[in-house]
Each structure stands twice: as C-alpha cells, then as structure tokens.
Amino acid sequence: MVQRGQTDRVSDVWGARTPHAADEPWPSRVDQFLLDGYRVAWSPSACVLCSNGCGLDIAVADGRIVGVRGRVTDRVNRGRLGPKGLYGWQGQLRDRLTRPLIRRNGRLEEADWDEAMGLVVERSRALLADKGPLSHAFYTSGQLMLEEYYTLAVIGKAGLGTPHLDGNTRLCTATAAAALKETFGADGQPGSYDDVEHCDALFSFGHNVAATQTVLWARMLDRLTGADPPRHVTVDPRRTEVARRSDIHLAIRPGTNLALMNGLLQQQIEHDWVDHDYVRRHTVGYDRLAEVVADYPPRRVAELCDVSARDVEAAAEIFGTAERALSTVLQGFYQAHQATASAVAVNNLHLLRGMLGRPGAGLLQMNGQPTAQNNRETGADGDLSGFRNWDNEAHVRELAALWDVDELQIPHWAPPTHAMQIFRYVEQGSINLLWIAGTNPAVSLPELGRIRSALRRDSVLVVCNDGFRTETTELADVVLPAALWGEKTGTFTNADRTVHLSERAVAPPGQARSDLDIWVDYARRMGFRDRSGRPIPRWTEPEQAFDAWRECSRGRPCDYSGMSYALLRDSPGIQWPCTADAPRGTERIYLDHRFPTGDAECETDGHDLLTGAAVTAEQHAARRYDGRARLRAAHWTPPPENPAGSYPLALGTGRTVTQFHTRTKTGRVPELDRAAPDAWVELAPADAAELGITDGDLVRVESVHGAIEVTARCSGSRRGTVFVPFHYGDSEGAGRRRAANELTATAWDPVSKQPTFKSGAVRVRRIGPGRSRE
Numbered sequence: 001m002v003q004r005g006q007t008d009r010v011s012d013v014w015g016a017r018t019p020h021a022a023d024e025p026w027p028s029r030v031d032q033f034l035l036d037g038y039r040v041a042w043s044p045s046a047c048v049l050c051s052n053g054c055g056l057d058i059a060v061a062d063g064r065i066v067g068v069r070g071r072v073t074d075r076v077n078r079g080r081l082g083p084k085g086l087y088g089w090q091g092q093l094r095d096r097l098t099r100p101l102i103r104r105n106g107r108l109e110e111a112d113w114d115e116a117m118g119l120v121v122e123r124s125r126a127l128l129a130d131k132g133p134l135s136h137a138f139y140t141s142g143q144l145m146l147e148e149y150y151t152l153a154v155i156g157k158a159g160l161g162t163p164h165l166d167g168n169t170r171l172c173t174a175t176a177a178a179a180l181k182e183t184f185g186a187d188g189q190p191g192s193y194d195d196v197e198h199c200d201a202l203f204s205f206g207h208n209v210a211a212t213q214t215v216l217w218a219r220m221l222d223r224l225t226g227a228d229p230p231r232h233v234t235v236d237p238r239r240t241e242v243a244r245r246s247d248i249h250l251a252i253r254p255g256t257n258l259a260l261m262n263g264l265l266q267q268q269i270e271h272d273w274v275d276h277d278y279v280r281r282h283t284v285g286y287d288r289l290a291e292v293v294a295d296y297p298p299r300r301v302a303e304l305c306d307v308s309a310r311d312v313e314a315a316a317e318i319f320g321t322a323e324r325a326l327s328t329v330l331q332g333f334y335q336a337h338q339a340t341a342s343a344v345a346v347n348n349l350h351l352l353r354g355m356l357g358r359p360g361a362g363l364l365q366m367n368g369q370p371t372a373q374n375n376r377e378t379g380a381d382g383d384l385s386g387f388r389n390w391d392n393e394a395h396v397r398e399l400a401a402l403w404d405v406d407e408l409q410i411p412h413w414a415p416p417t418h419a420m421q422i423f424r425y426v427e428q429g430s431i432n433l434l435w436i437a438g439t440n441p442a443v444s445l446p447e448l449g450r451i452r453s454a455l456r457r458d459s460v461l462v463v464c465n466d467g468f469r470t471e472t473t474e475l476a477d478v479v480l481p482a483a484l485w486g487e488k489t490g491t492f493t494n495a496d497r498t499v500h501l502s503e504r505a506v507a508p509p510g511q512a513r514s515d516l517d518i519w520v521d522y523a524r525r526m527g528f529r530d531r532s533g534r535p536i537p538r539w540t541e542p543e544q545a546f547d548a549w550r551e552c553s554r555g556r557p558c559d560y561s562g563m564s565y566a567l568l569r570d571s572p573g574i575q576w577p578c579t580a581d582a583p584r585g586t587e588r589i590y591l592d593h594r595f596p597t598g599d600a601e602c603e604t605d606g607h608d609l610l611t612g613a614a615v616t617a618e619q620h621a622a623r624r625y626d627g628r629a630r631l632r633a634a635h636w637t638p639p640p641e642n643p644a645g646s647y648p649l650a651l652g653t654g655r656t657v658t659q660f661h662t663r664t665k666t667g668r669v670p671e672l673d674r675a676a677p678d679a680w681v682e683l684a685p686a687d688a689a690e691l692g693i694t695d696g697d698l699v700r701v702e703s704v705h706g707a708i709e710v711t712a713r714c715s716g717s718r719r720g721t722v723f724v725p726f727h728y729g730d731s732e733g734a735g736r737r738r739a740a741n742e743l744t745a746t747a748w749d750p751v752s753k754q755p756t757f758k759s760g761a762v763r764v765r766r767i768g769p770g771r772s773r774e
C-alpha cells in the first residue's frame, strides 16, 4: 500500500531542522503517515510510546485506524512525530487478543468473560475471607490512562484495602518522583518544555534524549543549530548522539554519577557561583551540603569518574555562569547506583544558583513510560492519591472522606509495597492473586529466572490484562483481552505536566474491553460498597472517573480541578495545576519559590539518601522547612556489583530509538522491526579485539545471574563497558535467551526502590560467526 504525505522517520529520525535563536518560538513542522486510498476522519489523541506525549490526530476510515498526523497546534510537538509515533499504531492492528483465556490442564484456552471474571472473583472472595486483602497485588503499567489508574487506586485502597500496588513505572520513573519529593516536598516537574527555547546552557544528565524522546531532541537540536545556541554538557558513559552534539561530554565510569555531581556542586561553592540570597530565603541544609561536597575537588572526581579534571571544571563553570540553565535527567541516573542521591544533586545545583521558576531556568526529572506521571499522581504506584503522604493522618482522613470509607480501610501503616517486594511476596507465597495490566514483567524485571519461577508458582493466581500474548501472559492463569490506545477514551499527562485527551477512535477488536471496564466489572462483582452503601468506584465511564479525579486532586500540587474533557478538547495540551485561578493551566511551577515542604502538605518527610532510612515526622518538624526546599547530600560509595575477576565488564542496559518497552507493539511494525529486529551487545572495539570478537559475531554474555546469546556490535565508546538493549524477550522464535534482564540483579535504590539496571558485571565470549556470515 502506498503512503502519502509522510517522511521517512527511520532513516531520518529527527527530521528536517527548523533552527531558531533564543527566545523565539519553536517553528512547526507537520509529520504524517497515512495509508493511501482512504477518505479519513480525524480523531484527536496523543502518542503513548514515550513520555513526551506528542499531540496527534488519528486517521480513521471504515472503522479502522489508517494513519496519524502530528497536531500542528500542540504545545509539545508543534506537529512533529518521531519514528514510534509515526509508525507505531500499526503494531496494534495484528495478533490481538480478542477473547478471555483461562489456563486448563496447563494450556491457555478460550473462555467467555463470565467464566474468566467468575474465576477471578471466586478466588478473590475466598482469599479475602481466608487471608485478607494483603493476599492481593496489582502490577500495572506506564501506558494506561489516568482514569484507569485512578479507578484501580480506589478499588485497591478503598475497596480491597491492599498496599500492594505498583507499576512498571517503578523501573523507569520512580527516581524522578523520589528526587522531586526529597527536594521539593512533592512530585511534579518544576520546568516546562518551553525552557528549551530560552536556556543558555543545556545539561543532559544520563538522558539519551535522542533515542528516548526523539521529538524533544529535535526541539533541542533546533536550538543547538540556531543562532546563539546554548552551551551543552552531557553526562553519559556512552558516546550517544546527544554526547556527540555536546560541548563537553563527561563519559564517566559507570557507578560514579554521585561523585561527579558532588564535584559539580563543590565547584559552584568554590567559585562562589552560589546565589546566597536565594539559598538563605528558599532552602534548608546548605551547611551540610557544603561540608559533604567539599570532599570532591576536581582532581579527586577525575580519578573516581575517570574523566579529565579540566572537563569537570569546565562543565561546572558552564552551569555556574549560565543565566538560564535547563537540566534534563533520565535513566543514566535513575537506573544507576545511588540513583536518588544523584538525581537530588541535580536539584541541588538548580537551588544553589536559584535556577528555577523563570523561562529557560528549568529542571525536568524526566519520565520514561508515556503515562508514568498519571500512575504516580493517582496512586496506582502505591502512593496515596493526589501526592498525599501515607504517613500523614490528615491526608488519609481527606481520602477516607472523599471515598466515604473508614480511615482504617486505606492501608497506611507502612510505606506502599514496591514492585520488587511484590514479586518477593509472590515468591514467598503470601501474595496469592497477582493482577498484571499492560506490562510484561517476564521480560522487563531484573533477574528473569526468579521472576519466571515466581509467576509459575501454584500458590498464586496470575491475571493479565493485555492486548497481545506476551512472555508474561504465557505464564498467567487468566488472560483478559484489553482495549488499547485509540480504542478507548481517557487522558494522560506527559513529562512536563501537559495533559491530553485521547478519544475513542475505533472499536476494540473482538471482546476486548478497556482496563477501566475490566476493573469496574471486578469491583461490581465483588460488591465493594462505601459507608453510604454506594458502589466503589461510583463511576463506570471515563469522564466520570476524570471528574472524580479532579475532586481528589483539588488543592494538591497536581491540581486538575479546573480541567474538563470539554476544555481539553481542541486544546494544545494543558499543564497542571489547572484551577479556577489558572484555567489555562500553569507553564512553570514554583514561580514564588515556595515549595510544598511544610509538615502538613508534603508528600514525604524524606529519607537518608545513603541508606533509605525514613526521616521521622518529629525530625522533619524540627527542621522547620515551611515552604523552603530541602538541600540534601550524600557521599559517593562504590557500586556493589563492580566489574572484576571473572566478570570484568560493566553492564548497562537501555533503549534503542525505534523500539518501545518489550516490543509488544513496535516488534509488530514493519518499519520499526526492520530497523532493529534482534538483540545485540555493544562492545568497545579494543575490548572486542582482545576477546577475538568482530562485528556481527554471535557472542555469549554472562553474569552471575544468567546468560544471553546475541550479536556483537563493536561500536562502543568506553573500554570496559558493554550495553545491551532491554526490549527483546524470548517469544519471537529466536530460539535462544536474549533478554537483557537475564543478566541483571535483584537490587534497587534505597530511596526510590528503582532497580539498578545499570550496575552489573558480565563477561563476553565469542560463540561463532553471526547468522549473516554463517
């Protein structure tokens, strides 16, 4: 079939440049991919294949999706789409689950909804009677819609009363949330994408934005190639496209992010680039911070991080002398050793220089998954809904009143259970009903051998909502066919707090239903009721769920109370908070430099960044933060899994530009699959030569946890390190293990509980020539 009006976004990932100077608006450029020969109707939506959330319209003809075009008026992308946004929709047209499946005699067999839900409800009731709500857990996704997350959060907390809720957002974005909470008292991005247009310095901290959010990188490139470009510093062990376009690339040794950050902070103080008046009025903790970072002069940092002291000094000077610095942070920090402490150190840099709350002075602790922000806001990740503090009785009372349930029904006697702990409880046999939605933990969680055996246990009923059969559904007991993007209505929020409404454009295939419908059906069959006898949840439709969420968020930092479906329709995207006072949303938060750190309002009292030990309410009150940001610091420590001896190479896992998550969608898209059909390991040429490996060889990569067999690419930049993309599982008929997480450890950051995918040790050996040369 011929396509018209489109550009090739695989060979030309970021598209044509539209360069411009500082403070000029970002020009528009419309990208479109449309099957030819149809008269189409356009349905408004946004892309859900990364956290950028580009606005787009879905082309519909004859009841099916036949293309997309970027929305020219949208504040996020001004019409642009990257490879996944442009082509990714095709992935959901094939191989869909259309009927519920139930495991009988070891095989998944087709069933009807009554049978499948009857089985789930029967087990759920028996477990509640026998063992109580802690026998239930939910592990969701970063791709559902706000309405679905909030519905699940209410069912889980007010209906069932279990603290065991988390999402795969734990793998990608938990550190962003943790860092924002530690410093500012609550989650929420201070910055705005428009800061790209205004900054005079751009810092990419472990953020390979050229691969992860391609349209945001196009936006940055348009500044970097325009008049008066920002100075650009990248921190990344790999020489990525972002690194290649930098003035300074700090290719640090894996596991040393915090040492480097402490060095950059030390230089701000050493050269007195500190805005002392700002620090005095708006922060607490400067003396302790200064004491810690004094131990990190450039020469020591250079030794620890294996970079030049001059580059450390030069990068620090760029930050210290900038008038408007924008920092973006992602997995190079979030999935690494001392993740939260390192991400907090980026916040500290901005606070020392008063670099917040004005155009160009931006801070984006980025998200990875497309709708991760909503998972966090609504409490489907286990936190209390609306950025409330589980350890604050008044916050619990607010929710109990809103949901009309007893306060004791809402689990708040301990912190919420994080994903790795949920799977540990499954392994130990105390969780007996695990409901997984829209994600594939049998590929994406660390140490897959353990995860597979946990999912196979007889003691747990595994229920999966998904659009496709995956490595995880193959281990499930009940599989429920889910409607996907474009087949249901709902909202989602991107990494700079921009909310889009995505309307149902086509009907879901077969008997597939939205996750909202599935969970409301479960709740109705279970008979969950509030104190007044009304059903929990009180709604059945997405717009009703959104309106309920608006009330839940009212007065909280993520305030949606001024938003509505009507307002979102035809909008260029609206950034929260959106209230009666700010009906068009809010571009940047913290304009008044008052932060939600007061005892009564904060989402957490914070933690010791080294150990994860919680700061008590009494300790917090004694510090009298009262709206001032918390400057928190920690010393660098060596990573626990250091490459040495039999495992001499440092392992990092990550993404590649054309694939998303575990390829359930992108692996089914011809353009995207062709671009990266199989897994590989990237080695530095000198390491490869020593090991007798040449480009294209089949190699075995082994850690103490497992092994994979993949193709070698001898294009790595840093000796002693290897990189493996995490998208590939075993279900595509490769006939060999190839998932990066066969190699990774069950280990997590002490504060954010995000697994440390970028701290591993492996060895590599050649098995034979690659397939193309056999």
Ligand code: SF4
Binding pocket: 047, 048, 049, 050, 051, 052, 053, 054, 077, 080, 081, 082, 083, 084, 085, 086, 212, 213, 214, 215, 216
């Ligand atoms: S940058 Fe992200 S949101 Fe935008 S089109 Fe690409 S995958 Fe979709």
